Amino acid sequence: MALGSSPDQPQPLGRVIMATKDWVGRLGEIWVDAQVVEIKRRNAPTQFLTFRDRVADMSAQVTVSAMVLDAAGPLPEGSRVTARIRPRMWERNSSLTFECLELQVAGEGRLLAQLEQLKRKLQAEGLFDPARKRRLPVLPRVIGLVTGKNSDAERDVVTTIAGRWPAAQIRTRHALVQGPNSAESVMTALAALDGDPEVEVIILARGGGALEDLLSFSDEGLVRAVAAARTPVVTAIGHERDSPIVDLVADLRASTPTDAGKRVVPDHAAESAALADARTRLRRAVGVRIAEAQRHLDQLRSRPVLVDPTSAFAAHFDRLSLLRHRLDAAIERRLRDEESHVRSAVSSIRALSPKRTLERGYAVLVDDAHRSVCGVADTAPGARIHAYLADGSLDLDVVATTPEGDQ
Structure with missing residues (x-):
């Protein structure tokens, strides 16, 4: 109240x-x-x-x-x-x-919440781990394509690949990309291409659309099939802003089908230009290297030792001549010294020589046994002794012996 x-x-x-x-x-x-x-x-x-x-x-x-x-x-x-x-x-x-x-x-928020719960579940299982993602082949010969029949996505992928690398082959498996059975249809096409041993990479392509239109590419079964695929998988679903769950398990996410074609094969024109540029730079580098080697060789050849290999011996020849001269001089001095020494020795020997003594009037007496007779005690009367003089020898008979004190 x-x-x-x-x-x-x-x-x-x-x-x-x-x-x-x-x-x-x-x-x-x-x-x-x-x-x-x-x-x-x-x-x-x-x-x-x-x-x-x-x-x-x-x-x-x-x-x-x-x-x-x-x-x-x-x-x-x-x-x-x-x-x-x-x-x-x-x-x-x-x-x-x-x-x-x-x-x-x-509304759409409920749908987003359900997708977020599925993301968390798959993430907890490790399906989004970057370590699981495989590198794409550098130059695939056969490319698998899963897309809607006669769709803009198919045309964009085929046109892009043909324009960038005409030698690449595309094996297309058409599938439903929208509606209740679309996820199963895409899984069937994916399995067919994944079982083909010649297919080196697979592209899942679809044009843009509303969230409900892209739901099949967030289907848990399809996501697990992509994660388990033997062949690397590239997803190109919708536009840049679209992000179905299959993008998180794919080996590579492309923003659009056209971008997928660019990511899978290189540009032939760009690669040819790069190859030509590499050849030019290689030739230039080889030319520079050869020129440097030639300059180094010319420098080596210009050195005196290579211009005249015997020039290095000139200094040694001069030193050898000097050493030879010094050796000759040393030998000559040594010979002179030795000659002087010999002459001195000869003079001393000659001065002490018995012959010189004999020349001064002395004689050397020996008995018949050629023993020296140094005193009267070394002989006796009637013995024969021999006297050696400077110019000959005499045979003498001892008549008598007279000691020095009895003279």
Whole structure:
């Protein structure tokens, strides 16, 4: 019931606020359709959202428990939601908020949430690990293509590959790329090309479209088939902004079908130009190397030792001549010294020679046994002795012996 009041009998503000809170609390719960324009996450049990009407320019502050928010799945800002809420008024500052008791992502947002849950599941299994991705062949001879029949994607891939590398062969398997059975159709075509031993790389191509149109390329079965393929797989689904789950397990993601053709084969004209440039640079490098070697050879040939190999011996010849001269001089000096020494020795020998003594009038006496007779005691009367003089010898008979004291 309404509170009575007058200028003389006003109601306390707190009573009015509490009465308003009581009235708001009796409004009960209601399901609303809204758009989430802001999410304020924090490390606490209660989280804060901002809901906005999808048509009118009106918004409201909403509190939600972390458990309810997490149960709704991935919820990016801008998502359309269906929420069960009830109004609440905080008496301290009289602010009006809504408490969210249940939250569901609606429309495309629900679809995105389901895809995000599938992504998390596959990521936990390691299917998105970069280490699993294989390198594409440098120059594939046979290229497999899975695409819709007579589609723009098929034309873009074929035209691009033919223009860049005409020698490449394309083996196309047409499949449904949209609709209930499209994922199974793409898997069948992929298996056929993957089983072909001549196919070196496979392209999955489809033009752009709405999220629902590309759902088959986020099918779990198709994603697992691409991950298990023996042949490297390149995906070219939609446009740059499109990102189906199959892109995450493919060995290479191309932004468009045309980009896929560019990624799979090199440009013949560019490669030819690069090859010609490489040949030119190689010839130039070889020419420079030969010129450097020729200059080095010319420098070696211009050195005196190579111009006249015997010139290196000239100094040695001069030194040899000097040594020979010094040796001759040394030998001559030695011979002179030795000659002088010999002459001195000869003079000394001659001075001491018995012959010189004999020439001075002395004689050498020996008996018949050629023993020296040095004194009278060495002989006796009647003995024969021989006297050797300077110019001959005498045979003498000893008549008598006279000792030196008896003379």
